[in-house]
Amino acid sequence: MDRRIQKTRKAIFDAFTIMLSRKSYDKITIRDLIEEANIGRSTFYAHFETKDDLLKAMCVDLFDHVFATDLAAEASHDFSVSQRSAKIMLTHILYHLLDDAARLRKIFACESSDLFWQYFRRPFTKLVTEQLLPMANQNALQLPQDLFVDHLTASFGEVVRWWFKTELSAPPEVVEEYFEITAFPLLKA
Amino acid sequence: MDRRIQKTRKAIFDAFTIMLSRKSYDKITIRDLIEEANIGRSTFYAHFETKDDLLKAMCVDLFDHVFATDLAAEASHDFSVSQRSAKIMLTHILYHLLDDAARLRKIFACESSDLFWQYFRRPFTKLVTEQLLPMANQNALQLPQDLFVDHLTASFGEVVRWWFKTELSAPPEVVEEYFEITAFPLLKA
DNA sequence: ATAGATATAGAACAAAGTGTCCGTTATTGT
DNA sequence: ACAATAACGGACACTTTGTTCTATATCTAT
Numbered sequence A, B: 001m002d003r004r005i006q007k008t009r010k011a012i013f014d015a016f017t018i019m020l021s022r023k024s025y026d027k028i029t030i031r032d033l034i035e036e037a038n039i040g041r042s043t044f045y046a047h048f049e050t051k052d053d054l055l056k057a058m059c060v061d062l063f064d065h066v067f068a069t070d071l072a073a074e075a076s077h078d079f080s081v082s083q084r085s086a087k088i089m090l091t092h093i094l095y096h097l098l099d100d101a102a103r104l105r106k107i108f109a110c111e112s113s114d115l116f117w118q119y120f121r122r123p124f125t126k127l128v129t130e131q132l133l134p135m136a137n138q139n140a141l142q143l144p145q146d147l148f149v150d151h152l153t154a155s156f157g158e159v160v161r162w163w164f165k166t167e168l169s170a171p172p173e174v175v176e177e178y179f180e181i182t183a184f185p186l187l188k189a
Numbered sequence C: 001a002t003a004g005a006t007a008t009a010g011a012a013c014a015a016a017g018t019g020t021c022c023g024t025t026a027t028t029g030t
Numbered sequence D: 001a002c003a004a005t006a007a008c009g010g011a012c013a014c015t016t017t018g019t020t021c022t023a024t025a026t027c028t029a030t
Helices: A004-022 A030-037 A041-047 A051-067 A070-074 A080-097 A101-110 A113-135 A143-163 A172-186 B003-022 B030-037 B043-049 B053-066 B070-074 B079-099 B101-109 B113-135 B145-165 B172-186
Strands: none
Touching: A004 A030, A004 A051, A004 A101, A004 B053, A004 B113, A004 B145, A030 A041, A030 A051, A041 A051, A051 A101, A051 A113, A051 A172, A080 A113, A080 A172, A080 B043, A101 A113, A101 A143, A113 A143, A113 B030, A113 B113, A143 A172, A143 B145, B003 B030, B003 B043, B003 B053, B003 B101, B030 B053, B043 B079, B053 B079, B053 B101, B053 B113, B079 B101, B079 B145, B101 B113, B101 B145, B113 B145, B145 B172
16 A cells, blocks of 8 residues: 555554543544644545544544454353353453553543544444343343343443543453453353 | 524534534534534624534533433432332433433434533533432442442443433333342342 | 645635624603 | 413524545555
8 A cells, every 4th residue: 555645544543632632522633633643634635524524534543453353253152151251251351451451542532532432432332232242141031131231331431432532541351350340240150 | 581592502513413414423513514504604603612612512402301310309318218219310310301201212323422421421420429329239339439439330331222222212210120130239238 | 766646725706794882762660 | 451471583602514625645556
């Protein structure tokens, strides 16, 4: 791929990240971005149609590889196996996040972080439905299924949120333990 | 209070609600609002400094009375009493929400509903800290306290979210039960 | 190394939105 | 009825947006 494109794209992403730490998403103007990125106006529009388009593209850049795991294929009908693979999968995701900590810390600490959590939550919901949902115990079955899924994704989201809020103070294994404490009363058989 | 002020304020709130169901918060312009509300431009600015100011004011109008309960004063050191009063308090909040269902359904169903959940969550966090936190059991104590609070507020938020998503299909008592199933494994002694 | 392709710079543009001001009109509370 | 004041609505300077254009710089493929 053309190195000019790579360079400009990175400059825009970096500028976007910096501006997000300075003001909220809807206060950021295209002018802010091109000045911070030090590029021409028409160059920005050659890469992205709108600010929303940029947001979406950066979320793909941030989160796609995090969930691009083939562990989902390891799903099992045996509870103990499936529970172990779920644990591995979640820890795996946390390590992926840790790999990109420098960028994600800024993103998750920013005023408009909710926008990014939305994009984080969507692919995670898929994994929950496929991996964690079959492990529901009796108590959980009293809940409507969609509420159960919402609850699990929110729980994991909150734990990760807390993790970044505390400057990644705990190792992924401990964070995964915390999630088990909050959510696994509804999962363990 | 001057009836003109009341009338204009309501017109702006209504217009804001309608526009929120049509487009996202940051796409809504002041022009949209004054056209929908059928008021003059300077009139809008006589009431609110900015769009963010309007958002904040409407959230006060929506949520202040919901949490304006003196049940918090009933806190007790006796677990069974405190558990019962917590249950009453939560159900009370759900009934408050039900009273204003017409407006809240539109708000919580809109594209920018996250903005409103933020304002909903803040006062609720206070109640959780004062009422629910003292009821933590052994398992919960393995969690950092701030994570525990985050988890409880998120759980209640998710249940309410689901409630509105399903068009308020269940009565408040059942919704409160659902919250107990998701959160009380960490609360019951 | 060169040539053809293409990304970027930079300026100009109309259209739309912002926030403020001010004189006029209409409505209100007492 | 009258004084107070809220709303109207036009005008203003200013910023942002998204597009278009040409000239220049940089890249890839050969």
